[in-house]
Amino acid sequence: MEPIGTFGASRYTIRDLQLFSESNEPGVVAALAGCEVVRVAKGGLVSDPFLARLYIVLSGALAVESDVPVGIHDSTVTMIHPGESVGEQSVLDEAPNLSRITATDDSELLIIEHKLVWQLIEESSVLPRNLLRLLSFRVRAANALLRRRQKLGEFYRQLSLNDPLTGLYNRAWLNEMLTKLVGRARQDGRALSLVMIDLDHFKKFNDTHGHAAGDSALCAAANVIRNALRPTDYAVRYGGEEMMVVLPETTNKIAISVADRLCKRIRETVVFDDMRLPLPHITGSFGIASLEPGLSDDALVEAADAALYRAKEAGRDTISL
Ligand SMILES: Nc1nc2c(ncn2[C@@H]2O[C@H](COP(=O)(O)OP(=O)(O)OP(=O)(O)O)[C@@H](O)[C@H]2O)c(=O)[nH]1
DSSP: OEEEEESTTSSOOGGGOGGGTTOOOHHHHHHHHTSEEEEEOTTOBOOOTTOOEEEEEEESOEEEEOSSOOOTTOOOEEEEOTTOEEOHHHHHTTOOOOSEEEESSSEEEEEEEHHHHHHHHHHOSHHHHHHHHHHHHHHHHHHHHHHHHHHHHHHHHHHHTBOTTTOSBOHHHHHHHHHHHHHHHHHHTOOEEEEEEEETTHHHHHHHHOHHHHHHHHHHHHHHHHHHSOTTOEEEEEETTEEEEEEETOOHHHHHHHHHHHHHHHHHOOOBOTTSOBOOOOOEEEEEEEOOTTOOHHHHHHHHHHHHHHHHHTTSSSEEO
16 A cells, blocks of 8 residues: 555545545545555455544445455355445444455545544544444344345255255265154153155166166155155155155054055156156165154164165065064
């Protein structure tokens, strides 16, 4: 930053400064006249890590980067154009400005030290009003950014808990949620059942019709399962061609009828290849387990897995307890 004179001796007037717009108060004009004007070359840093100062852009432009580290997709660079200012907050709370401020063009800046800002706030009727307006705008902008980040965070969280192929919940979701769902059911003394599902002879299906057709079959089965459940049930891709359904408030008897319905609907589903030609029907095997006193969530999953094994042993395309 190269000092090039005072504001009073420069070609700029108070009308060029947004914070002082509509002010022609002689005391303010006189006080600003003695303030320093500096030149900053394009790419130059505007920083006084130990000082609280107000910078007003007279010509050129500044880029202000938040001191808060953010993700690569969420840049918080604010551009400050001629007439606009930066550093109001640091001046008001007398704390150094930790943002990284860079000139994006050859720029001229007016510097107002924090003591003078406070003096002007007391003397001017225009500055406090403009400052409040500006701060209110900044708070709104910061809130909007926070909301956007929250939404983005939620979006990525959802993404990390869903299987990209089928759109069902994934194993990470199950690891997080099953303990909670089982805990809640136990606490409320309510039933909860699991149905473990495995597509039959899926290796052969893949080998015969190709991996892409296998993917279509998995998606078709996932759609059948998703559409056959209540909104309060959960469908999870457990891994590979294995899926699981979590049925809160569902007794063993009702879980059997749900599994029966799923087994029948998967058997009837038509899977198409990439030429839209129908492929041979797929079937699934289903293992059912229900929460019992003293049964941990891990043991519940193991019980459903063991039941699935029995369904395979019984010839597949069937359900088992
Ligand atoms: N297309 C496709 N195939 C998958 C996917 N995940 C797992 N598989 C396949 O699923 C097949 C599972 O084979 P196995 O575990 O031998 O079981 P299976 O052939 O279904 O036989 P049973 O379960 O005994 O009826 C393997 O060939 C895997 O490659 C996937 O995302 N897409």
